[in-house]
Amino acid sequence: MFHHHSHERYEERMRHHWERHARGHSREHGRGRGRHLGRLLEHGDLRYVILALLAEQPRHGYELIKELEERTGGAYRPSAGVIYPTLSLLEDEGLVRQSGGEVGRKLYEPTDEGKKVVEESKAHVDAVFGRMAEVAESSESSRPRIARAMANLGMALQNRLSRRPITPEEIDRIVNILDDTASAIEKS
Numbered sequence: 380m381f382h383h384h385s386h387e388r389y390e391e392r393m394r395h396h397w398e399r400h401a402r403g404h405s406r407e408h409g410r411g412r413g414r415h416l417g418r419l420l421e422h423g424d425l426r427y428v429i430l431a432l433l434a435e436q437p438r439h440g441y442e443l444i445k446e447l448e449e450r451t452g453g454a455y456r457p458s459a460g461v462i463y464p465t466l467s468l469l470e471d472e473g474l475v476r477q478s479g480g481e482v483g484r485k486l487y488e489p490t491d492e493g494k495k496v497v498e499e500s501k502a503h504v505d506a507v508f509g510r511m512a513e514v515a516e517s518s519e520s521s522r523p524r525i526a527r528a529m530a531n532l533g534m535a536l537q538n539r540l541s542r543r544p545i546t547p548e549e550i551d552r553i554v555n556i557l558d559d560t561a562s563a564i565e566k567s
Contacts, residue, residue, distance in 0.1 A: 425461070426469060428504060430500075432447075433487055433493070434497045438487060440462045444462055451511050453515075456526075475489055
């Protein structure tokens with residue numbers, strides 16, 4: 380299916396990434412929230428999972444990050460440093476291609492060969508998705524949603540502040556929105 384000869388180092392890095400994350404997850408959340416991520420995604424699984432998600436619908440890298448976070452109930456949010464190299468590798472192997480998208484954001488979809496790999500690995504990917512669902516069921520559902528909302532707020536602020544010069548009135552409006560929101564949260 381995949382060309383393993385030139386990507387063994389990549390696979391080894393990804394395996395170590397998942398193992399490190401699983402150990403960190405266990406220490407950080409001593410209460411035990413289900414399976415360790417090291418068993419959730421085994422060696423090479425991420426490639427198949429990304430292909431399957433792209434077969435469902437074309438997505439940007441950030442959308443893949445959000446989808447994986449949602450499917451694990453927030454137990455894992457892959458970094459851009461994991462997702463984008465995997466997408467590049469899949470593109471180099473001819474399994475995904477860019478299909479347009481907004482300026483500065485690449486939208487990916489599987490090629491015909493990628494779709495064939497998805498079909499051939501369906502049972503395996505379904506098992507991985509099943510493990511993700513188990514982890515999601517055992518996670519505290521509110522924390523990941525709040526963390527995602529906070530990340531979205533941070534990105535919205537960063538995007539707004541990076542555009543054209545911002546006027547003092549616009550700053551005042553943003554500050555008021557944030558202060559009002561903070562107050563509403565405290566009262567909830």
